[in-house]
Amino acid sequence: MRRVNCYRYTIPVETGVILRQRRLKQREGLLVELHENGQVGWGEIAPLPEFSGEDLPQAEQQLKQWRINWLNGQDDDLDRQYAPSVAFGISCALAELQGDLGSEGCYDTAPLCYGDPDELYAKLQQMSGEKVAKMKVGLYEANRDGLIADMFLTAIPDLKLRLDANRAWTLEKAAQFAAKIAESNKKRIQFIEEPCRTPAMSMQFAAQHNIAIAWDETTREPNLFAKKSDHLTAFIIKPTLFGSLQKCISLIEYAHKQGLTAVISSSIESSLALTQLARFAAQYTPDTTPGLDTLNLMQTQLLRRWQNSPLPLADLNSPFITPLAL
Ligand SMILES: O=C(O)CCC(=O)c1ccccc1C(=O)O
Numbered sequence: 458m459r460r461v462n463c464y465r466y467t468i469p470v471e472t473g474v475i476l477r478q479r480r481l482k483q484r485e486g487l488l489v490e491l492h493e494n495g496q497v498g499w500g501e502i503a504p505l506p507e508f509s510g511e512d513l514p515q516a517e518q519q520l521k522q523w524r525i526n527w528l529n530g531q532d533d534d535l536d537r538q539y540a541p542s543v544a545f546g547i548s549c550a551l552a553e554l555q556g557d558l559g560s561e562g563c564y565d566t567a568p569l570c571y572g573d574p575d576e577l578y579a580k581l582q583q584m585s586g587e588k589v590a591k592m593k594v595g596l597y598e599a600n601r602d603g604l605i606a607d608m609f610l611t612a613i614p615d616l617k618l619r620l621d622a623n624r625a626w627t628l629e630k631a632a633q634f635a636a637k638i639a640e641s642n643k644k645r646i647q648f649i650e651e652p653c654r655t656p657a658m659s660m661q662f663a664a665q666h667n668i669a670i671a672w673d674e675t676t677r678e679p680n681l682f683a684k685k686s687d688h689l690t691a692f693i694i695k696p697t698l699f700g701s702l703q704k705c706i707s708l709i710e711y712a713h714k715q716g717l718t719a720v721i722s723s724s725i726e727s728s729l730a731l732t733q734l735a736r737f738a739a740q741y742t743p744d745t746t747p748g749l750d751t752l753n754l755m756q757t758q759l760l761r762r763w764q765n766s767p768l769p770l771a772d773l774n775s776p777f778i779t780p781l782a783l
């Protein structure tokens with residue numbers, strides 16, 4: 458006997474969270490709770506504004522349709538029939554229901570920083586294992602980004618640095634950034650995600666300046682497999698933007714076959730999905746530090762705790778969660 462409960466959540470986020478020039482005041486999403494044969498599974502469906510193609514009302518409508526089909530005994534093709542955030546959330550709930558999502562999580566995630574050295578030093582001191590951090594660039598002057606990145610690499614000799622420009626730079630701006638990085642420091646740049654306006658420009662930049670790059674937005678565009686480069690070292694996989702766990706596993710396996718790293722990355726989900734991503738990362742990318750350091754953008758956790766997070770935990774009776782009558 459199958460049973461489904463659905464909820465909508467709204468969590469206030471810290472001031473200053475900007476997504477492609479748009480301020481994010483709150484994070485909204487859906488929760489789906491499945492019951493079958495005495496088992497329970499949870500999933501989170503949270504389209505990310507400015508990044509997802511679908512919005513929350515569309516996701517809710519799709520969840521309503523999937524629920525009807527599942528209660529009628531149908532098992533839909535999630536990635537063919539539903540938007541990525543819907544396919545991802547439902548696949549997590551089904552994976553939990555079927556016991557396919559590991560219990561151990563990789564909570565040692567790469568600290569995300571915006572250029573404040575003190576903040577990064579503090580976070581790195583708490584890290585066990587490899588010291589890897591991610592810094593957003595492209596928001597200010599490229600020279601400044603280069604000086605700060607080089608300072609971090611020089612000051613912390615065992616630091617491996619990930620950078621993310623979200624396609625902000627022209628080739629000229631990217632060259633200004635690269636000019637500030639000491640040659641001896643370049644090999645500790647694990648990658649720059651999407652440095653330039655287009656993948657072709659990014660590949661040209663990487664070859665000209667001998668700096669590793671990674672595809673993030675490009676993993677969700679057509680002809681990904683044609684965009685190869687000797688300087689490409691990683692795919693950044695955001696399941697909420699990409700699709701079901703099964704679709705992500707296929708891309709992880711392809712990346713590993715190509716000798717690339719696959720980094721499981723946050724789409725600013727609540728602690729429910731973030732902890733599921735930490736478990737998924739431990740299961741399928743055990744040798745790679747995930748990029749899940751976004752919980753501190755929120756004012757509360759939802760249903761499940763992130764290891765050692767001091768944030769309060771909201772349960773189903775909290776004002777942040779509303780039952781949905783679909
Ligand atoms: O990947 C990470 O470490 C954190 C997630 C992150 O950076 C991100 C979060 C929301 C939207 C876009 C991005 C991005 O990687 O570009």
Ligand SMILES: [Mg+2]
Binds near residue numbers: 621674693
């Ligand atoms: Mg990115």
